[in-house]
Amino acid sequence: MNGVVLISGNGSNLQSLINKSNSIDLNISCVISNVPSAFGLERSTRSGIDTHTLNHKDYTSRHTFDNNLSEIINKYNPDIIILAGFMRILTEEFTKKYFGKILNIHPSLLPKFQGLDTHQRVIEAKEKKHGVSVHFVTEHLDGGPIIAQRVIDVLPSDDAESLAKKVLIEEHKIYPEVVQWYTSGRLKLDNDIVLLDNKPI
Numbered sequence: 050m051n052g053v054v055l056i057s058g059n060g061s062n063l064q065s066l067i068n069k070s071n072s073i074d075l076n077i078s079c080v081i082s083n084v085p086s087a088f089g090l091e092r093s094t095r096s097g098i099d100t101h102t103l104n105h106k107d108y109t110s111r112h113t114f115d116n117n118l119s120e121i122i123n124k125y126n127p128d129i130i131i132l133a134g135f136m137r138i139l140t141e142e143f144t145k146k147y148f149g150k151i152l153n154i155h156p157s158l159l160p161k162f163q164g165l166d167t168h169q170r171v172i173e174a175k176e177k178k179h180g181v182s183v184h185f186v187t188e189h190l191d192g193g194p195i196i197a198q199r200v201i202d203v204l205p206s207d208d209a210e211s212l213a214k215k216v217l218i219e220e221h222k223i224y225p226e227v228v229q230w231y232t233s234g235r236l237k238l239d240n241d242i243v244l245l246d247n248k249p250i
């Protein structure tokens with residue numbers, strides 16, 4: 050399947066998808082970053098992937114930004130749009146246009162800790178468990194139907210930095226796995242129900 054990956058930063062999740070692209074039947078046809086300095090742009094260029102920057106600071110309206118984003122995406126006619134550390138709220142119009150085709154990875158056990166600074170907030174809340182979620186993207190920020198999660202223990206010695214490292218290790222495993230479910234046709238979104246092999250998850 051043909052995929053477009055959206056990033057904003059380091060792009061380690063992008064790298065894990067690039068590394069496993071053969072085994073997960075994913076052809077990454079294009080990478081787009083809303084941040085010009087994102088290191089992920091170097092990763093995609095190095096791998097010979099079409100790479101675009103769409104600086105959100107050049108836009109006064111979210112609507113115009115998303116329209117331009119769509120224009121680039123549509124040139125590649127992707128089967129799947131993969132948000133990999135894409136730190137930008139998408140408009141309802143955008144999410145509806147690609148309903149059932151957009152995946153996101155979020156560093157918390159959703160629905161807990163939506164939004165930013167999840168690792169620090171987990172420490173402050175004295176949680177015993179933390180982790181990562183992969184979900185379909187809908188108009189609800191970090192609130193779309195959950196596909197899969199991985200849990201890690203929060204140890205007394207942990208801080209936000211150590212949690213981020215441990216969660217990232219899980220992210221790099223779970224995201225390619227879920228993408229492979231999608232590219233092999235096993236994973237679908239039916240209204241708000243996630244189906245794996247035609248059965249609700």
Ligand code: GRF
Pocket residue numbers: 056057058059060061062063089133134135154155156217220
């Ligand atoms: C990841 O923790 C991802 O879940 C979050 O931002 C981080 C991005 O990491 N949304 P990277 O850019 O893939 O290295």
